[in-house]
Every structure is written in C-alpha cells, then in structure tokens.
Amino acid sequence: MSLKEKYSEEVNAIFAKYENKRSAVMPLLYLAQREGGYVTKESMAEIAEMLEIETTEVASIVGFYSLYHDEKAGKYRMQVCADLPCALRGADKFLESLCQNLGVKVGETTSDGLVTVESVMCLAGCDKAPMFQLQEGDRVTYHENMTVDRTMELVEALKAAGKEVK
Amino acid sequence: MAKTITLTIDNTKVSVPEGTLVVDAAKKVGVDIPVFCYHPKMEPVGMCRQCLVEIGRPMFDRATGQPVLEADGSPKIQFMPKLETACTNTVSDGMVVLTETERAKAGQKEILELLLTNHPLDCPICDKGGECPLQNLTLEHGSDQSRFNFADKQHQEKNVALGDMIFIDRERCIQCARCIRFQDKIAGDAVLGFYQRGRNTDVVTFSEPGFDSVFSGNTTDICPVGALTTVDFRFGARPWELKNAPSICSQCPVGCNVTYNVRREAKSGGGYVIKRALPRQNEQVNEIWMCDKGRFAGYHYTESPSRLHLDDAEFAANIKKAGELIISAKSDLVVLVGERLTNEDLFNLKSLTAGVKGQIYSYSNMGGGELTASYGLTSGSDLGALGKGDTILVVSSDLYNEAPIWHLRLKAAAQRGATLIVANARDTKLDKFASFVVRFAYGDEVQTVNGLTGKDKIGSAITEAKNLVVFYGSDGLGFDGTNEVANACAALIKNRVGKPNNGLVGVWQSANSQGVWELGIKPATNLADLVKGKVVYLVAADPAGDSPALSEALASAKAVIAQDVLETATTAMATVVLAAQTHTEREGTFTSGERRVQRLYQAVPAHKGTKADFAIAAEIAHACGIELEGKSPMLVMKKIAAVEKTFAKISYGDLAKVTEQWPEVGKGDLYFGGSSYKNTQGLGTHLAYVSNFIKLSEVKTTPRFGEDVVFAVPVTKLFDQGTTVKPAQNLQDRISQARIAMNPATAEKFGLVVGDSVEIKLDGIAYAAIVKMDRSVATGVVLVPRSFGISITKPSAVEILSKQPIHVGGN
Amino acid sequence: MEHFLLRHLDIADINDINIYKQNGGFESLKKAVTIMQPQQVTDEVKASGLRGRGGAGFPTGVKWSFLPNNIWPHYVVCNADESEPGTFKDREIMERNPFQFLEGVALACYAVGANEGYIYLRGEFLHVQEYLDKCIGEMEAAGALGEKLFGTSYNLKLKTHLGAGAYICGEETALLESIEGKRGQPRVRPPFPAVVGLYGKPTVINNVETLTNLPFIVEKGAAWYRTLGTEKSPGVKVISLSGNVNKPGNYELQLGTTFRELIYTHGGGIPDGRKVKGIMPAGASSSIIRVDDSTFDTVMDTPMDYENVQNIGSLLGSASVIIIDDSHDMDWVINKTVHFFKHESCGKCTPCRDGNYWMLNIVERIHEGHGSQKDLTLLKSVANQVNGKCLCALGDFSTMAVSSALERFPEDFDKKVKA
Numbered sequence A: 001m002s003l004k005e006k007y008s009e010e011v012n013a014i015f016a017k018y019e020n021k022r023s024a025v026m027p028l029l030y031l032a033q034r035e036g037g038y039v040t041k042e043s044m045a046e047i048a049e050m051l052e053i054e055t056t057e058v059a060s061i062v063g064f065y066s067l068y069h070d071e072k073a074g075k076y077r078m079q080v081c082a083d084l085p086c087a088l089r090g091a092d093k094f095l096e097s098l099c100q101n102l103g104v105k106v107g108e109t110t111s112d113g114l115v116t117v118e119s120v121m122c123l124a125g126c127d128k129a130p131m132f133q134l135q136e137g138d139r140v141t142y143h144e145n146m147t148v149d150r151t152m153e154l155v156e157a158l159k160a161a162g163k164e165v166k
Numbered sequence B: 001m002a003k004t005i006t007l008t009i010d011n012t013k014v015s016v017p018e019g020t021l022v023v024d025a026a027k028k029v030g031v032d033i034p035v036f037c038y039h040p041k042m043e044p045v046g047m048c049r050q051c052l053v054e055i056g057r058p059m060f061d062r063a064t065g066q067p068v069l070e071a072d073g074s075p076k077i078q079f080m081p082k083l084e085t086a087c088t089n090t091v092s093d094g095m096v097v098l099t100e101t102e103r104a105k106a107g108q109k110e111i112l113e114l115l116l117t118n119h120p121l122d123c124p125i126c127d128k129g130g131e132c133p134l135q136n137l138t139l140e141h142g143s144d145q146s147r148f149n150f151a152d153k154q155h156q157e158k159n160v161a162l163g164d165m166i167f168i169d170r171e172r173c174i175q176c177a178r179c180i181r182f183q184d185k186i187a188g189d190a191v192l193g194f195y196q197r198g199r200n201t202d203v204v205t206f207s208e209p210g211f212d213s214v215f216s217g218n219t220t221d222i223c224p225v226g227a228l229t230t231v232d233f234r235f236g237a238r239p240w241e242l243k244n245a246p247s248i249c250s251q252c253p254v255g256c257n258v259t260y261n262v263r264r265e266a267k268s269g270g271g272y273v274i275k276r277a278l279p280r281q282n283e284q285v286n287e288i289w290m291c292d293k294g295r296f297a298g299y300h301y302t303e304s305p306s307r308l309h310l311d312d313a314e315f316a317a318n319i320k321k322a323g324e325l326i327i328s329a330k331s332d333l334v335v336l337v338g339e340r341l342t343n344e345d346l347f348n349l350k351s352l353t354a355g356v357k358g359q360i361y362s363y364s365n366m367g368g369g370e371l372t373a374s375y376g377l378t379s380g381s382d383l384g385a386l387g388k389g390d391t392i393l394v395v396s397s398d399l400y401n402e403a404p405i406w407h408l409r410l411k412a413a414a415q416r417g418a419t420l421i422v423a424n425a426r427d428t429k430l431d432k433f434a435s436f437v438v439r440f441a442y443g444d445e446v447q448t449v450n451g452l453t454g455k456d457k458i459g460s461a462i463t464e465a466k467n468l469v470v471f472y473g474s475d476g477l478g479f480d481g482t483n484e485v486a487n488a489c490a491a492l493i494k495n496r497v498g499k500p501n502n503g504l505v506g507v508w509q510s511a512n513s514q515g516v517w518e519l520g521i522k523p524a525t526n527l528a529d530l531v532k533g534k535v536v537y538l539v540a541a542d543p544a545g546d547s548p549a550l551s552e553a554l555a556s557a558k559a560v561i562a563q564d565v566l567e568t569a570t571t572a573m574a575t576v577v578l579a580a581q582t583h584t585e586r587e588g589t590f591t592s593g594e595r596r597v598q599r600l601y602q603a604v605p606a607h608k609g610t611k612a613d614f615a616i617a618a619e620i621a622h623a624c625g626i627e628l629e630g631k632s633p634m635l636v637m638k639k640i641a642a643v644e645k646t647f648a649k650i651s652y653g654d655l656a657k658v659t660e661q662w663p664e665v666g667k668g669d670l671y672f673g674g675s676s677y678k679n680t681q682g683l684g685t686h687l688a689y690v691s692n693f694i695k696l697s698e699v700k701t702t703p704r705f706g707e708d709v710v711f712a713v714p715v716t717k718l719f720d721q722g723t724t725v726k727p728a729q730n731l732q733d734r735i736s737q738a739r740i741a742m743n744p745a746t747a748e749k750f751g752l753v754v755g756d757s758v759e760i761k762l763d764g765i766a767y768a769a770i771v772k773m774d775r776s777v778a779t780g781v782v783l784v785p786r787s788f789g790i791s792i793t794k795p796s797a798v799e800i801l802s803k804q805p806i807h808v809g810g811n
Numbered sequence C: 001m002e003h004f005l006l007r008h009l010d011i012a013d014i015n016d017i018n019i020y021k022q023n024g025g026f027e028s029l030k031k032a033v034t035i036m037q038p039q040q041v042t043d044e045v046k047a048s049g050l051r052g053r054g055g056a057g058f059p060t061g062v063k064w065s066f067l068p069n070n071i072w073p074h075y076v077v078c079n080a081d082e083s084e085p086g087t088f089k090d091r092e093i094m095e096r097n098p099f100q101f102l103e104g105v106a107l108a109c110y111a112v113g114a115n116e117g118y119i120y121l122r123g124e125f126l127h128v129q130e131y132l133d134k135c136i137g138e139m140e141a142a143g144a145l146g147e148k149l150f151g152t153s154y155n156l157k158l159k160t161h162l163g164a165g166a167y168i169c170g171e172e173t174a175l176l177e178s179i180e181g182k183r184g185q186p187r188v189r190p191p192f193p194a195v196v197g198l199y200g201k202p203t204v205i206n207n208v209e210t211l212t213n214l215p216f217i218v219e220k221g222a223a224w225y226r227t228l229g230t231e232k233s234p235g236v237k238v239i240s241l242s243g244n245v246n247k248p249g250n251y252e253l254q255l256g257t258t259f260r261e262l263i264y265t266h267g268g269g270i271p272d273g274r275k276v277k278g279i280m281p282a283g284a285s286s287s288i289i290r291v292d293d294s295t296f297d298t299v300m301d302t303p304m305d306y307e308n309v310q311n312i313g314s315l316l317g318s319a320s321v322i323i324i325d326d327s328h329d330m331d332w333v334i335n336k337t338v339h340f341f342k343h344e345s346c347g348k349c350t351p352c353r354d355g356n357y358w359m360l361n362i363v364e365r366i367h368e369g370h371g372s373q374k375d376l377t378l379l380k381s382v383a384n385q386v387n388g389k390c391l392c393a394l395g396d397f398s399t400m401a402v403s404s405a406l407e408r409f410p411e412d413f414d415k416k417v418k419a
C-alpha cells in the first residue's frame, strides 16, 4: 500500500503545514520509516512523486541524515551515546558490557531481530550518562542514567511486549 | 547597464561589470586561478576551496566614512585574516586580489594535496589522463611525495555504471558536484545526487533507468577528473593521440557545433577513425553542450559495415546508367531528397532536376517550411538573449526528444524570466519550466493556437511580448496537421517578422530540413502515387525501409536510382546504386532550424569508393549534358548565393568567422570550462530576412477520430532506428524495440500492462510493439514512435490485436 | 539566586500555561504587540547587549537590524538543533520552561515583522517537538499566538521542524537548507541569511536560550538586564557542565562567574579526589585549556565571559563546559572529538571532508600506540591545513581540540609514540 493510502491523514497534515512543498520531505520520510524501520526505494519514489522532484533527490536526503535508514535492522535500534562527555562518564564501558550481555558487536542485531546496538554521537544527555535512545520506526525515546542491568530489563520488557502483540 | 568596477589582480588593473566574480575577472586578464567546483556556467558553491586567494579591500574610517589612506596617499588596503575563495567573491571597487603570493599558493597547494590524498593516482590507465585538470595542477604545483600513508587511503568502487552511457570511478571522484549541479540546474534532470555525507559522500542515481537524462554526456566534459567516463570512449584512446576535427551534428535541427576526435588506427588500415564527439563552443547555438544522441550516435554510421562503396569502374558505370535513365525519363523524373543532405547537395540536385524538367521533392512529413523560411529567425537572433519581457511559445513539440538543446535553451530562457508557454496534447519535460502549460486534445491544435490571443495572461504575454519566438513541431501530427499548425502559429507573429529574436521555428526531424525549404524544395505529400511508372532518383531517403506501402509503390516505378551512405531497403531494390559520403567525411553546410548556416568540415578521409552527394549529382548532370559545380562545396555555395536571395550574403569565409566568446574554454586550464572545444572554425551566419509575404492559408481543423476508435499518433523519440542512429552499438538496448505509450485506462480496456508485447495493425499492416504507460496521454490515443519500424506518418486509426508476441522481420 | 531562564527551578509548574500566566506570562508579548513598535523592541534588545547564546556571541539586536525593509516576508528561525557534544541546555529550557521560550520566539518575530517562525529541532528531540506542538496549541487557544494577537492586526504562526540526525544542521545556513527539504549543507556567504535566508527571504536565526532571554528584557528593560553579567557580556548564561564532575547539569549563572565557582561550588568538584586536567568550555569544538598546578588558580579565577575565556586560549562558545580529569590522556580525548567531526563533516568542502578523514586516521594510529613522531608533526600540519580554509566553521571546530592538545599536552603524545 502506498504511504498516501496508508497514512492519508498524516500526509495531508504534513502538506498543510508547509507552503513550500519540498519542505515536507523530512516528515514524509519519517512516515515512510514508521513501519519497517527503514525507507524503501518504493517509498522514496512515491515521496518524490508527491513532491514533484526526482527520486534521487529524495534518496540523497535519506543518505545524508543519520536517523533515516535504507536497510533493515532490528526492530529497535539502541543508539548508545559514546561521545566525549558520555565517555568521560563511562559510556564506553557501558556499551562494551551491554554488547556482551546481548551477545552482539556494535552494529549488530540480536539473533531474535529485536535490538540493533549502535554507537552514536552526542545526544544532548551528557549529564545523564550512560544514556541511549531507542529508535523504533519513526519514534525515538531517551533512556538516561542507565545501567547494564536496567537496560537488560528494558530489553526483556520489549521482548515481552513484542510477544504480546503477536 | 551594469556599473563598471575597477580592481587590481596581481598588479594588473581590471575593469569589469558589477557582480563579476573574482575568478572570472582574473580570467579576463589572463590570470588562471585554479578551480574544481566552480564552473562559469553555474552558480558558485565554494566547495572545493581550490581557488583560495588573498583579497584586500580599501579601509574606511568608521566615523567619517572616508577612505583611510597610506602615507603616500594611496588607499589603505585591509586584507582578510583568512584566504578567500575567488569563485564566491564578487569584485568591488578598489579591491586588491593576490593569487601568486606565498600564502595564496600555500593554501592552494594544501587543498590540492588533500584532494589527492584519497585519489587513486591511476593516471596511466585513466581516460582523463592527458586532459585532466587535477593531473595538470598536480604536475604544476603538487609535491611528488605523499605525506600520507598510501595503505590508509579510502578504497572505493571503481567502474560503477550510473546508466548505460556513463560510468563512475568512485575513487577518482573529488565531490565537486559539478555533474550533480549540471543535471539539476542546467539540464533540469536532477537524476544525480550525493548519497551519505562527509568522506563517504558518493555520487549516485536512483532514476529508472539509471542516469535517465539525454544530457548525461556533458557531465563527463565538465568532470574535472576522470571519475565520469562514457561507455563510448572508455579505454578508447589516450587524449594526446587524438586530433580535433570541427563539425556540425547531423541529428536534429539545432545544429550543435561539435568536434570529432580522430586518430589513426590499425584496424582501419592505419586510416583515421572518429573516437568520440565533444561539443564545440557556440554560445548562440549549443553553448558548450550537446545531447547524448549527437555524442553517442552521431558519427558511428561512418564506420558501419553496411557502408556502400563502388570501385572506380562501377562508379563510372553507375553514373552513366543513372544519366541514361534520367535522360530517358525526361519530365518523368522524380527526385526525392532526404533532409540530412547539405545545402550544396540540395542545390545541385535541384539544378539537375530543373535541367531535365523533372520534379524534386523532399522526403518528409512535416509542413510549414515556406512559413519558417519567410517568418523565421534572422540575423541578431539568439535564444540565449531571451529573458524578461520576452515570450516563447512551444506548440505540439516534445523538445526534450526532438531537439534537446533547444529544450535546455528554452528552459534557461524561462529561468531568466522569459514567459514560456508550452501547448501540447500530453506532458513534456519542458512543462515543469513553463509559465503556462496549455493542454489540448489531439486534433484541436489549430483551435487552441487560435485561442491563445485572448484577453487573459497568456494572450497578453503573446501580444505584448517584447520578443516572441514560436516553436512548432510534429508531436502527434502528420504533414497536414503540421502545416495547419504552422499557419496558425505564423499568424501570431506576422507583425514581427524580420525583427531579430522574433520568428517561427520548425522543430524539424532532420538537420537540414530548414535548408530544404529555404531552397524551395517541398515534401512529396502523396509519394506512392508520384513514383508510379517514373524514374525515381532517391538521395538519402529510404522509403522502402520505412513503409511496406512505399516499398510496394517503388516497385511499380520505372526505375529506381538510390544514393545513400548505407545499404538500405531502398538501395537493395534499386536499379542503380550510388555510394555517398557521411557528414563526417566531407565539407558542406547545414541550415539550422534557427536559420543559421553552419559549415561542416571533413573530419576523416572519405571511405574509398564514395563521393559527396553534390559531386555525384554534378557527375550525373554532366552525363545528362548539364554542367554543375562538382569539385568544391565552397564554389557551390557561391552559386547558391548568386541565385537564392536569402543566401545572398552567405560565404564560406564569413561562415568561418569567430568572435570572442564567454566563458573561455579549451585553453590549458581545462578545470575552468571543461573539455568542450574552443571554436576557431566559425560560428555560422543567419540567413537574411527577405520580405516575402506569404498569405497564410485558411486553416481547417485536422479531423478527429470518433469516440470509439483507438487512434495512433506519431511522436518522436530521441533515440530511434534512423539510418544514421542504428549503427551505434551502444544504443541497441534503447532502440531495439518500439514502445507504444497509452493511458493506463486504454491499456486496461485491452487487458494490457506495462511491458506487454502486442501486435498493432495500422493501414492493414501488423507490427510488434511493447506497451508503455503515460497518464498524460488521452484515453483512446496510442503514441507510436517514428523511425521504429512502424510506418506511421499521420494520426491513423489503429487496431490492437493481441498481446501475444509475434515475429516480424528485422528488429 | 532567582532564575530567569531555568525558572522551573524556582516555580516547578511553570510549564503549566496557567501557572506561567499567573507569573506574568505573555505580558511582555502583550506589551510589545500592543504598545511597542517593532523597532522599539529591537532597540531595547540592542541596548540590553544580549549576545547570541548559540556559540558565536553576536549581538542579537544588531543581527535583527540587518534585515532589509524592502523585501518581505521576514522569517524567524529558532536554532534548537543543540548537537554540540556537551550541550544540553536548550533541551532543558524547552522541556521545562516552554512558554517563556515560545514567548521569546514570538517577541523576536514581532520585532522583525515576521508572521511565521520556525523552530528547528534536532531529530532526536521528537519528544520535545511533540511537547512544543502541544504548547503552541495551548498558546493559540489562549490568544498568545495565531490571528490578531491581543486584538491587534498582528498574526503569528509558529511551526516546529524536526531534523534527522546531523550536527551540521546547527550551522545556520545548513539549518535553512534542511527546512527547505534539502541536504543540510552550509551555503556560501554572502549573501547572509539576514538578506537571503529561508525560502530566499530575510531571516533571523537565533538560539533557544538567546530567545528565552527576551521576555525578561522586554519586561524589565535593558538597564536591568545590564545589571547582570559583565559590561561586554551582559546577562545570564545557562552553562552545561559535563564530564568528570560530581554534579553535572545545567547551571544558570551570570556571565563572568568563575570556573572555580562553576566547578567546585555548583558542580561539586571532581570525583574520586582527582584533579582537573583540561577544560573544554565550548564543547567538542573547544581549544582545551590546560590545568595543572602552575595554571590552576589562573584558570579557576577566570570569569566565564566571551572576552576572558578567549584570554586563556579558548572560547566560551555555547558554554558547554566539559571537565577532563587527570585519569585521561589527551590522545584519547582528541580521538573522540575527531571521531565526532569526521562523522559529522557534511562533506561539502575539501579540507573538512578529507582533512578529518586523515586526522582520524592519524589520531587513531597514535592512540592505538602505532604512531611515530612523524605522525605528530603530520597531525599538527593537517589541522593547520584544515583550519581557516573551510566553507563553514565546522572545519575550524574540528581542529581546535587537536591543535591545542598537541601544543598544550605534548607529554601525553610523546608518551604514546615512544611506547
């Protein structure tokens, strides 16, 4: 189904917001990412058509911004800040033991496809390190002052929630 | 008039118009500041930082606003603490620019070093080697040793196909975005873009098919490194082995100035062959661009294995035979000329025909040339000068396919502020740039044009335009239709004729169609009837190949004399065959659709056993007892000038004149304009306006078909199976199958989907075609491409027979 | 001390529109729109000496006065991209004191005659966007935004726009490109946004914190504002304190407060009895200030304002003070910063794009213990090669920590390349 059919209300709201059509590209890309966690070529083409620009122009936006993805990953992307301020407060260690606990390396996805662990740049949560954000589709949520234990509890909860939905 | 600014560049005083960029001002006094991302045809972006220079400006006292002076009374100059980019700064009065200082040179050297650090330095195997700005600058300024660890270079993909014509070597790319910006800003096809960011930035295309633009080849000219290469030339030759031969592209009525690069090759017995085509600068015609058809298809027919040739004895015998047939025919001679012949060929053929009192016709389905000859553009016209206050109307033409460089020029005019009105029965790529798009149903062309002078915005744009140029083409039309449209369009400009930048332009299907009309030769409207029982002399025309009906008609001729460069269906059935030369092998002139006469020069030696058409015509004439000029096209032009009023001022000498052009290209600093060639061989001359009042005919409306009939209309695709296009090997994928376009609703009615093979029946003959969708085509209409093996000369009823693939001869 | 920006520390529910109103909320906006000319608002802000809090410290009122009055419409764009490592102040202001912030945006709009204002948030601030959208709705309902404000003919619409993960979009022209739906890459200047900005129109771009100052300046006047801070750096500043301190967080202090007060009084000192080794006062973009026994007092007694921080070899920037204690080596620190800049370089210009590639390459080699003395020289030279030659300031930023660390902490590097 096309984005326009699937999210007609949102699409209309986005277009109503901007007088300049092209400005709608970023919110539309979030929408395109809502379901699968990444933007498909078909969505890029559809957005290009809506905005009357070339698919390549849409793609080059996807390629530029780090919150858009062009490939499938885990249902959740756990993006741990390992930038200087967080690292001064132990973020590197946190990331390392988190990976051990989840049995993955940075950039990899847990075998159940639930979580992809990523190391990212400063998220403006420096005073609450260790911290990460969880990206799921077009949502991001912050998790601050974390410990490995609390993070593992969160992962378990996510797992359980996923099962319920199924 | 822009104000003049005076500044100093490396101790030379320069005066340039306000708004000039420092880099351009420097260029004008012979100071070459190295650039990579800057290109004089595009807005500066200041990305590569190669053009760093020192810039100082006069100091002013804050309190008094007075200039601060040095002890010696000269103005005190304040230099910026940082180096500045010469490409993004505009000149200002009293500015001092230093490009040769230690600081400036060091800055430039540092940038160059960084550019090279991730560059593969594979110059020995790079197509750009020898004409590479990066290589040249490195030799001049670079250091011969890298301070960086070679092993740590970023390694990237090489030889990635962006489309079927253009490859990219990612390691060589320096991210200057020239290709991307060209496609977006100049071509209007934003099908290239950057992906990722930072050091991972890559040039990509997401179009379907890849790099979907008919201007793609130009990106390889302006790429300042060897990152972009053409499928046509990759590994073809080293630039320094090549010689340059100026010419005119023979593929469409624009008349792009080109340079063929030639070299001797063993495989052709040590003779010269053409290795590639590049644009040659003519700012009033093609600037420094050309389309992909001209570049990739324009010359390959020269080397086609199906070239015709005759040995000396055969040639003499065939000339004699032709002469005899013509004498025997007397007034029963019908001469049919193709529109890719030169003015000189046409003139001789016309003289020969007149000498024996035969009839001469052109082989074309587009009318209105009497009008373009008298209402067309004339001296002083330049599409590049149109802008605010001017209006351009395009009727029934898909310029992107029919005459791509006009598409590009009109788009630019619109962006400069000209009012562009595009009136067509379906979407065209130009619509996006138009101020007004007028949509009509096929058949309503004339009515629509007649209605354009109403009391609305379009009406006033047309009637009140400072200058008005009207282009009309043959989209969906045959001879009658175009003729009527031409008459309707001519009415819009009849009060402006003779004024520069005002006129009617025919978007013809061939390079010298305008020349044919200017010489008074008209299309045969009922060819099949004309040839019956006649001696038919066909030159550069292949009716038998185009249409089974015409093939049959030719069979009923008394005799067929066929003269061409390649074997065709017509030469195959001819009584007498004569072997002609390609436009790359000979001299002559073409008259462009803008009525500009331009010279062809010989690029490669002619194939053995061939002669130029005008020479063959002269020999046949001689055999018939008529003396014509057969040695030199220059002398033929003298004769043309003597008898044809519009050509009166045309001479080969004048055609070869050049005036200075901006931007400067073709010097050692290829980083500036790119690898297009400087024009030293002539910019051509407009035909004169000869007041020659033509009564516009009472126009009737082309009949439309009934509601329940599906009808086919002919349209032009840039890449087709034309005689001179087919031999280009690289294009086979694009031209192997005819694609017919229709509205999805029409397709649904016949149970068809995209890509289906169908059999269609036109005038009782079946053809195979592939189905394509186009929402902008009215339901009940099928677009059939010309020159694709389907004979269609005008809107006709069509039957869609089956979706089973059928087998028909040829491809 | 009373808080003027982090007011939620004094009034916990200030994010409730009614509480905000009870505490004088929207009075400044009402005053401006109903009884002041736009020019008067600009003049007041000019007189207050308020300087941009986004990093460059450019006088705000002066910036506004660059907008030409013959080209319309004008736009105000609020820079809420907040992506400098170590900066997290704008987030707290928007999350906790949203109405004062939005009132500030509205005041700027009125002052420059804009009927539309954009708030550009970094993509990670989705929750802030949703929250601000809700607050904007409440303000519209309360008549503090929308059509015919306070019964005048002035209309104002505020919109939020979400980025998608790119530090460079904090650079003002890249930010504009991003709102226009393009890759967030900086534009060539001139023309400056004040003349050719959003959608080609005159545009003011100000930081969240800068704008949040406005309601108080309009209410209490420039003279009052100048009683805070120093002569050249008037007012209060929210300082984001992070790294090796006991109490990291945001502290609203008068400009000119010393490092000592920030670190030891508010920040609670350094954990585990360690010593301060380096201070980065402007996030990852800073030149690192060396602190050792001989410089300790000079540094700690330096007032944090735009001039004095410069005097000790760094810049105040956005006042994102990162404290590095003596358990860390500077090769590790710059490995982190260069990593960041290489990741965030937009790639538009050569020195930043390729320079950061090589800086990272060399820094990693050194940090991993495979470097040589030659690498140190090369690293220094590449940093110089990048600095001052880029299209935007990110390129310069990327060299600050590198050059200063090499110069000021040579022992850390010598140790590494010898080993």
Ligand SMILES: Cc1cc2nc3c(=O)[nH]c(=O)nc-3n(C[C@H](O)[C@H](O)[C@H](O)COP(=O)(O)O)c2cc1C
Pocket (backbone or CB within 6 Å): C051, C052, C053, C054, C055, C056, C057, C058, C060, C079, C080, C081, C082, C083, C084, C167, C168, C169, C170, C171, C172, C173, C205, C206, C207, C208, C210, C211, C392, C393, C394
């Ligand atoms: C690379 C780069 C990143 C920046 N990031 C931010 C940012 O996140 N927030 C911000 O307010 N200003 C940022 N700035 C500064 C802005 O370009 C601009 O100067 C500022 O928003 C102006 O607002 P102000 O005058 O209120 O400080 C950044 C500048 C650069 C060069």
Ligand code: SF4
Pocket (backbone or CB within 6 Å): C168, C186, C344, C345, C346, C347, C348, C349, C350, C352, C353, C390, C391, C392, C393, C394, C395, C396
């Ligand atoms: S300095 Fe860096 S971020 Fe700024 S334009 Fe250049 S590449 Fe982009």
Ligand code: FES
Pocket (backbone or CB within 6 Å): B034, B035, B036, B037, B038, B045, B046, B047, B048, B049, B050, B051, B052, B085, B086, B087, B088
């Ligand atoms: S920055 Fe001036 S030519 Fe590239």
